Amino acid sequence: MSIERPPLWGVVALVGWATLVYGVWALGYLR
Amino acid sequence: MADLAILAGLLVIALGVGRRCLRAVPFEGGLEEGLFATALGLGLLAYATLALGLAGMLGRPALVALLAAAAALTWREIVAAFGGALQGVRRWRDLPPSRSERLGLGLAALLVAAEVVMVFAPPVGGDQTKYQLVYPRLWADAHRLVATPWSFWGYLQYLMNMLFTAAFVLRGDVLARLLNDAFGVLLALAVFALGRRAFSRQTGVWAALLFVTMPLTATLMIRAWVEFTLTAYAVLAVIALLAWRRSGARPWLALAAVMAGFAAGTKLIGLLVPALLGVAVLAHVLRRGGTAALGSGLATVVGFGLVAALVASPCYLRNAIETRNPVFPFGYGVFGGRNWSADAAKGLDAYYDAYRETQAARRGGHAYRSVWQTLRFPWDATMAPQSFEEVGRSAYDLGPFLLAFAPGLLLLRRSPQAWLLAGLAVAYAAPVTLFMWAHPRYVHPAVPLLLVVAVEAVRRVGLWGPRAARAVTALLTVTVLAQAGLALRVLRPLWPDSARVAVGRMTREEFLRRNEKCYALAALVDAKVPRDGNVLVLGMIPHPYYYLDRRFTLASPLEQDAIDYRKITTLDEFVTALQQYGVTHVVREAEVEKRAANPVGERVVRLWDELVAGADKIGETPDGALYRLTPAVARTDGHA
Numbered sequence: 327m328s329i330e331r332p333p334l335w336g337v338v339a340l341v342g343w344a345t346l347v348y349g350v351w352a353l354g355y356l357r
Numbered sequence: 358m359a360d361l362a363i364l365a366g367l368l369v370i371a372l373g374v375g376r377r378c379l380r381a382v383p384f385e386g387g388l389e390e391g392l393f394a395t396a397l398g399l400g401l402l403a404y405a406t407l408a409l410g411l412a413g414m415l416g417r418p419a420l421v422a423l424l425a426a427a428a429a430l431t432w433r434e435i436v437a438a439f440g441g442a443l444q445g446v447r448r449w450r451d452l453p454p455s456r457s458e459r460l461g462l463g464l465a466a467l468l469v470a471a472e473v474v475m476v477f478a479p480p481v482g483g484d485q486t487k488y489q490l491v492y493p494r495l496w497a498d499a500h501r502l503v504a505t506p507w508s509f510w511g512y513l514q515y516l517m518n519m520l521f522t523a524a525f526v527l528r529g530d531v532l533a534r535l536l537n538d539a540f541g542v543l544l545a546l547a548v549f550a551l552g553r554r555a556f557s558r559q560t561g562v563w564a565a566l567l568f569v570t571m572p573l574t575a576t577l578m579i580r581a582w583v584e585f586t587l588t589a590y591a592v593l594a595v596i597a598l599l600a601w602r603r604s605g606a607r608p609w610l611a612l613a614a615v616m617a618g619f620a621a622g623t624k625l626i627g628l629l630v631p632a633l634l635g636v637a638v639l640a641h642v643l644r645r646g647g648t649a650a651l652g653s654g655l656a657t658v659v660g661f662g663l664v665a666a667l668v669a670s671p672c673y674l675r676n677a678i679e680t681r682n683p684v685f686p687f688g689y690g691v692f693g694g695r696n697w698s699a700d701a702a703k704g705l706d707a708y709y710d711a712y713r714e715t716q717a718a719r720r721g722g723h724a725y726r727s728v729w730q731t732l733r734f735p736w737d738a739t740m741a742p743q744s745f746e747e748v749g750r751s752a753y754d755l756g757p758f759l760l761a762f763a764p765g766l767l768l769l770r771r772s773p774q775a776w777l778l779a780g781l782a783v784a785y786a787a788p789v790t791l792f793m794w795a796h797p798r799y800v801h802p803a804v805p806l807l808l809v810v811a812v813e814a815v816r817r818v819g820l821w822g823p824r825a826a827r828a829v830t831a832l833l834t835v836t837v838l839a840q841a842g843l844a845l846r847v848l849r850p851l852w853p854d855s856a857r858v859a860v861g862r863m864t865r866e867e868f869l870r871r872n873e874k875c876y877a878l879a880a881l882v883d884a885k886v887p888r889d890g891n892v893l894v895l896g897m898i899p900h901p902y903y904y905l906d907r908r909f910t911l912a913s914p915l916e917q918d919a920i921d922y923r924k925i926t927t928l929d930e931f932v933t934a935l936q937q938y939g940v941t942h943v944v945r946e947a948e949v950e951k952r953a954a955n956p957v958g959e960r961v962v963r964l965w966d967e968l969v970a971g972a973d974k975i976g977e978t979p980d981g982a983l984y985r986l987t988p989a990v991a992r993t994d995g996h997a
Contacts, residue, residue, distance in 0.1 A: 336768045
């Protein structure tokens with residue numbers, strides 16, 4: 327199966343969103 | 358050890374029986390064949406147990422004879438399966454597996470081993486001691502299925518509860534919980550198989566690792582629930598669907614229908630599985646053949662639905678025969694049903710509404726009242742999983758990965774497999790959260806499907822170069838390790854005592870005295886009530902009656918309508934209503950802080966107080982008191 331590289335804007339948006347989720351999730355335990 | 362040996366025997370026989378039935382399916386590998394065969398064999402064992410129970414033959418001799426006959430008929434299949442398994446292990450070692458794969462497998466094996474240790478101690482906590490194990494044990498003791506007009510939970514017993522029943526017949530609760538764990542491991546392997554079939558081996562490995570280390574998985578491994586079974590059958594049905602879409606082989610489609618049927622036969626919500634897969638089947642036929650294929654598409658879907666309905670039907674038929682309602686006590690407006698009423702249904706709804714509201718306050722919010730509010734569910738389920746049930750945060754934690762990377766689906770634009778998996782997951786979760794109960798455990802079948810999609814999305818990000826690839830591996834590794842740490846936190850409170858029980862350094866009684874709040878009351882009952890006694894339990898909400906080693910009758914105003922408090926106003930009427938059950942003793946539970954008022958009102962408490970006022974008190978614990986009914990009130994010619 328040929329695998330397509332995702333567009334950069336999509337990667338940036340996904341990483342930004344994931345950073346927010348991981349951050350809030352971790353803060354919930356650190357509080 | 359005997360429990361593990363019996364479990365191994367059951368799994369091997371299930372594998373043999375399943376393999377014999379699945380000869381027509383063109384499997385590509387031994388793992389998928391083994392998973393489908395074992396799942397099919399266990400499903401058939403569940404229904405065989407149900408049949409024995411209905412026939413009043415639910416004894417060890419009958420069940421052992423059935424298993425021995427199955428083993429004798431399929432031993433060649435079993436030998437061949439072991440040969441195939443050995444070859445598979447050799448092929449895996451020759452690959453060779455990557456270092457991260459070996460480490461991940463080691464970590465998963467350690468975690469599963471730690472979880473299995475806990476199964477050797479008596480069950481504590483969760484719904485397992487309220488209804489999942491209660492009725493299977495009752496039936497095993499009675500060698501038949503027992504009518505429980507005093508509790509609708511006796512009719513919310515489906516496929517996995519039949520397997521629990523078989524476990525009680527053969528051995529006891531350790532074997533029952535080991536069967537739950539077996540489904541957990543089977544599901545983890547199915548997640549790997551799904552990821553591998555849909556995308557790649559690496560996707561399958563990481564999705565399975567993320568699933569095994571998820572703290573919610575640890576909770577489900579140490580308690581006998583039915584989520585693993587439902588989700589395992591759902592994931593296997595999806596794998597079969599993918600295989601049929603690719604190969605066009607009809608046996609795959611039939612197998613998808615059988616697995617979807619087992620999912621529906623495991624839990625009421627599971628009826629969504631064959632419904633959604635039926636839509637996916639029709640969509641695929643129409644996409645291939647256009648509108649001209651509508652006729653053949655509908656015929657295919659009807660055939661799919663009939664097979665799934667047949668496989669799902671046994672437990673629903675039992676309910677229909679015994680209560681006149683296949684989905685008792687739900688759907689009362691449509692089906693009606695014995696020992697239930699519209700008022701009772703309304704009271705139960707009000708109770709659960711209040712329960713949801715109380716729990717939602719733990720996230721500083723309210724229970725969802727609209728579609729817009731329900732859209733918060735993925736966020737709340739990730740950030741505040743303790744706001745759906747009375748548990749600590751880590752117990753129901755799904756980890757951050759799903760919410761963070763499931764939107765990566767948008768990066769998989771040209772991957773129909775990804776959209777199919779995500780579509781099925783959302784189509785399953787949406788009606789559950791909107792119309793049933795927005796709860797992390799109730800959307801469990803959606804979790805592995807989205808995990809596979811999210812892992813694939815992250816792996817695509819790694820295509821941006823060596824640094825991106827290393828970052829992706831690091832992210833997955835850190836997530837797995839963080840989840841594993843939280844999973845250990847889930848295990849920690851009960852693990853040391855459980856391990857002592859497992860190695861014989863603590864008795865089950867001592868374990869329960871130390872860890873189960875309600876055990877003192879149950880022990881009092883066991884000490885004071887004769888073996889032929891029947892204990893009437895006066896309590897508002899279900900407590901762990903599992904530990905009562907005596908016959909019992911529940912008189913909650915919430916979960917039955919056989920003792921109809923709406924029509925009972927005097928003590929004499931109450932006593933008359935009770936006499937058909939042959940109760941001899943009464944447990945009056947101490948009032949706990951109630952999540953919601955009982956649906957009838959204070960009259961219930963007054964009736965209870967009047968009943969025990971005329972009885973002899975023979976003992977008391979902080980959780981409640983035990984009374985002996987006077988001969989004028991008690992009758993011992995009633996039912997179990």
